[in-house]
Amino acid sequence: MPKSPLALSQMPPATLSALQQLGADLAVARLRRKESLAVWALRMGTSVPTLMRMEAGEPGVSMGIYATALWLLGRCDALAALAAPEADRGALELDVRAAVALGKQRRHASKASNASKLAKLAKSARVAQEMKPEIKPEPARASKKAGAANA
DSSP states (O other): OOOOOHHHHTOOHHHHHHHHHHHHHHHHHHHHTTOOHHHHHHHHTSOHHHHHHHHTTOTTSOHHHHHHHHHHTTOHHHHHHTTOGGGOHHHHHHHHHHHHHHHHHHHHHHHHHHHHHHHHHHHHHHHHHHHSOOOOOOOOOOOHHHHHHHO
16 A cells, blocks of 8 residues: 555645545535546546545545546636635735734834924924024103103
8 A cells, every 4th residue: 555645644634624525515516417437537537436536535636636527517717716815814914914014114104204303393493583683672661641640
């Protein structure tokens, strides 16, 4: 008996379950089309035992066999969409985290820039104040009426 690759022996249970479900669904699709194992295997270009292994969801069956079965069902587009970048939630989450971090950096830079602008304004206001000529108020003059009343 040939040795199975290490990857197959370490496959996560959820992945094994998904392959078994895919195999069962492919078997149901074949049966709904009233195709025998022999005819379906011939159309797929594989052997009946390999087709049976695929329908059992065995992970050692090549990806090409699964892809051919999907093609026969008219579902090849679903295979192409499995790892599409727009459906990659892990990468999308990383993109969102990077965008949030960039936003924080920009906000921090903006605050620093605003503080710098305020410091420049304050400095120019001080310089303008220093350059302003000092205006002394004129002394108050006594009015004539007030002087006449005191006399």
